[in-house]
Amino acid sequence: MIIGDLLPPPVVAVDFFGDPEDAVLLPEEEEHVAKAVDKRRREFTTGRHLARTALGRLGFGPVPLLPGEKRAPRWPEGVVGSITHCKGYRAAAVGRTSQVWTIGIDAEPNEPTPDGVLGAIAVPGELAHLPRLRATGDHVAWDRLLFSAKESVYKAWFPLTGLWLGFEDAEVIVDPDGTFTARVLIDAPVVDGVRVDGFTGRWLARDGFVVSAIAVPAR
Template sequence: MIEELLPPEAVGEEAYEDAPATTLFPEEEALLVRAVDKRRREFTTVRACARAAFARLGVPAAPLLPGERGAPTWPEGLVGSMTHCDGYRASAIGRSRDLLTIGIDAEPNGPLPDGVLEHVSRPEERVWLADLRTAEPGVHWDRLLFSAKESVYKAWFPLTRCWLDFEEASITVNPEAGTFTAALTVPPPQVDGRPLTGFTGRWLARKGLVLTAISVPRSPS
């Protein structure tokens, strides 16, 4: 499913079951010394997805270690993003000569826990959420909003190395087109020779999941 949300310049790989035979690099294994089984399976399978994407790009396998604020450190010349939730793992990767950044997220298509929506949403977002709950009840729009904001942060952080709170991005969803926009409410940083004022992304809801993805192309030289 993830490749449906990505441009041709990006490669996506996904898994619905964990990969028991996956071998980790020693540096990766060292991060799991005290990990519970669930954490180990998520960590291992999502890296198996990433390395499958590497292979499709002709890039040698390499350790994928968390860097600043837990963001994965990609090999030179690549940008990417990883996500996992119950029953799903995915990675999306592209070359930095083509794409500035990628952010993906997957969530179960179910309601957010009580109290979470008020923490992650803005007043204007709660207006369209109420409308869509009535018009399109098959999608848990609060969860889609959360996922979109996760993708925004994953796309934002590699470009700026700065934190972005949930309320600092205002999301609007187009339910017919399967797209969303994120207007940033912070002073826009200069990225790739232009002010970064927001993102556009794509979403889908299928197989009990909601997926969101953002891919930002590099400006023509």
Template structure:
């Protein structure tokens, strides 16, 4: 599913569960040696996805141990991002000759827990979400905002090596005009895809790439099969 949000230069892979056996490199295994089994399985499956994406780029498999902040350390010449949530794991990678940085995120398509939205949003964003919800209540807009900001951070961090707080970017969504309907007339389950784009305006000085300071990121989003997916790709 994540491939639907990505350009051709980006290779991706995803899995719905952790049933596929994965042998970790020693450096990877050491990173989760003390983690609970659930975390170990997620960690292994998302690295399986990353290896498949590396293969699609024509690159060899390599250890993908986490860095100081938990971010994956990609091979030289590769930009990438990973995500995992209940029922979904994915990785997306590209050569840095094509892509400067990218960020993907997946979340369950359910409202955020009570009280979380105030901590991850700005007042203007909350008004924006209210207006969107009045038009399209089937989309969990608060969860979509959270996911978009996760993708913003994952794109930002490799370029700056600095933290970015939730209140340091303001996100606005633009839904696509006609959602694609997958509903079977014999099935009363809503199978409509909701999709669109978003813009994240950085409220702090953005990264400088190619001699140009970037003050905003643009991305794409999708709600499908019980999931919220977001992606940002900064191409050259």
């Protein structure tokens, strides 16, 4: 287990290195990926399989988890969650809305981002901070971790607000101690009486991956 080590007890997390042989889709989900290429189909199938496993541990029966707006999974009423997948690793995390306000998780290979990616995703404050991170050691692909943390921020943000958040719309500062903070740079909406202007999260590097996670307790 990687992702579970980053999340608090109210959140149920399940992960897998690769694709389990018993992972299957429900009929409604089959229709959604009927024309998908093999890579996309395997990612989708394992992600839904892990999410249903996690939901089962919360007491929910099998339900189809179809993509909604911006491809975010549509969870059963009373549930928040997040799914991530990269080559060799898949994970899902869910929680009850009575205990968790929002969840965002992301996993990436622990290797540098391709040429041009960092410049496309990082804001000036993040670029200025990266040399300090690199000075602590090369055991972490810090640019890839930044990308992962920003993905987790979006996955936590969108279900709450229903609004797009571009890479340039949030500044994420990663700390070598395994935490990160995110500050939203656009006009932040108020949700349930709370201004959604930032998040705190946790990260780790293990088994060839960098993984980030956000879980905000229910208000």
